[in-house]
Amino acid sequence: MKRALLVGIDYYQDVGPLFGCVNDASSLHPLLARNEDDSPNLECRLLAARDANGPVTRDQLLGGLDELLASGPAFALFYFAGHGSPRNGDVTLVTSDATEQTPGVAFAEVLAKISQCAPHTEILVILDCCFSGGAGTIESLNNGLANLRKGLTVLTASRDDQPSAEAGGRGMFSTYLEGALEAGAADVLGHVNVSGLYAYLSESFGAWEQRPTFKANIDRLHDIRKCEPRVPLPTLRKLTEWFPNPEDDYSLDPSYEPTAEPEDLAHEDIFAGLQKYRACRLVEPVDEDHLYYAAMNSKGCRLTALGKHYWHMVKEGRI
Missing domain, CATH: 3.40.50.1460 (Rossmann fold)
Structure with a gap:
């Protein structure tokens, strides 16, 4: 009540x-x-x-x-x-x-x-x-x-x-x-x-x-x-799948970027989720200013301190 x-x-x-x-x-x-x-x-x-x-x-x-x-x-x-x-x-x-x-x-x-x-x-x-x-x-x-x-x-x-x-x-x-x-x-x-x-x-x-x-x-x-979650909950729960360890980097390459050829729908779907993380400051690109360049230059992204916080919440079954 x-x-x-x-x-x-x-x-x-x-x-x-x-x-x-x-x-x-x-x-x-x-x-x-x-x-x-x-x-x-x-x-x-x-x-x-x-x-x-x-x-x-x-x-x-x-x-x-x-x-x-x-x-x-x-x-x-x-x-x-x-x-x-x-x-x-x-x-x-x-x-x-x-x-x-x-x-x-x-x-x-x-x-x-x-x-x-x-x-x-x-x-x-x-x-x-x-x-x-x-x-x-x-x-x-x-x-x-x-x-x-x-x-x-x-x-x-x-x-x-x-x-x-x-x-x-x-x-x-x-x-x-x-x-x-x-x-x-x-x-x-x-x-x-x-x-x-x-x-x-x-x-x-x-x-x-x-x-x-x-x-x-x-x-x-x-x-x-x-309010509506800023990251859909099914996508947020992927944190521990895409980052098995919170200190791990996620490696990217041009196949993740939708404009690149050949098309890789699985990688593009992951990249869309990572972009939602980026918008909420859960991840940051490695040695680049944007995820796009991290993918095109075959670098990667890592969890921020806030991203690690939500990683632990997912790991503990609280999300």
Whole structure:
């Protein structure tokens, strides 16, 4: 049982409106609900406040969190896009009915609900709001340490002293997050997990821009979405056949190149697989810049460090 609660709030009664948060949550919904092959992924629920006809109140947000975490799902994802307000070393997720005294839901309240969830539940919180990096820190100790229960990951759009920018009717962070889920952050096997998301998002922002943060207390990486493997699995399993030893070179000659004569379909099929490896940095040509020249000049290719990693995974039956 895997669930996601996606919240986007543009409308605020007494706070300046936003213009991209509902778009962000709505755009992420289909990506999280289905894997790239259209198989079911997370069962998603969307809370969207575009105008006064459909506000998202504090009570609605708290109720949505209760339903998300009820009965201990195997994996739960909470996404919030809206105003964020720093308060007492914490960040408050501002709701449509915000007042000066009760601006919304403090992240400490979110953590309190998470702490009561079943211990086996893996939880990912993604915050695209200003000052979101304050989520989960213990400022009362004056040291900024994160206080996270086991199985919890918090990914935020910015540090605790930074705004989260909008551009073109979208939050910049969530726009990049969408690209990451669309396979930009997928590994060779097509897995998109939180470490891949953070690596992708971190590289998306420059030194003068907002800085995403990543806090986790986990002992495994849960797939957030599955995409098509960059190398078809049957081809990837050929690693140990084509390279019986990970230190071996694979010898090439012109018969592997499709443009060469006479035609050798078996060699050409292997060469096509090696080219897929090359595209994923699993192999590199020996003494040449391209596999084409390695073949035409009767040289070869070898496994990279990443290629050796996947070689061992194949050898151990994990692929």
